[in-house]
Amino acid sequence: MKALTSLLIVLALAFTVWKVWEYWDRVSTEREIAEEKANKPIDPNSLPGLDYKLEQPLRDAQANGADGLKDWLEKYRKMAKDPRLAWIELDYVQLVAPKNPGEAKKIFAAVKERTPPESPVYKRVKELEKTYD
16 A cells, blocks of 8 residues: 555656646747747838838838938828838937937827837837937
8 A cells, every 4th residue: 555655646746747847848938939029120011000002102201311201101191000100100200310309209209109018119119218208
């Protein structure tokens, strides 16, 4: 009887160690995947929220600098959606800041206010926060 009890204790202990190891491995893998995803550079062209018909006018506006991007935003802002709109506005903030820091801060504050932590743009907002808050 003593041998059977000892065997059951050893089996229970081995099973517990195996389950703890399995859990630790799963959590570790999930954390690595989350870190890779967080550190992966974002391609702004792949962000949702902009109709493909507006891509070429956006590229043309970006080629014209801050003034071109401002005109594009005034014309197409209502047709674009976040997160792509937020990314475009952050591009504009960085272009206009040397000429008009007040406008840059105002637009940055608006983008920051409507960007939730789960947004792909959130990391960029946090990086720029030190400069434009």
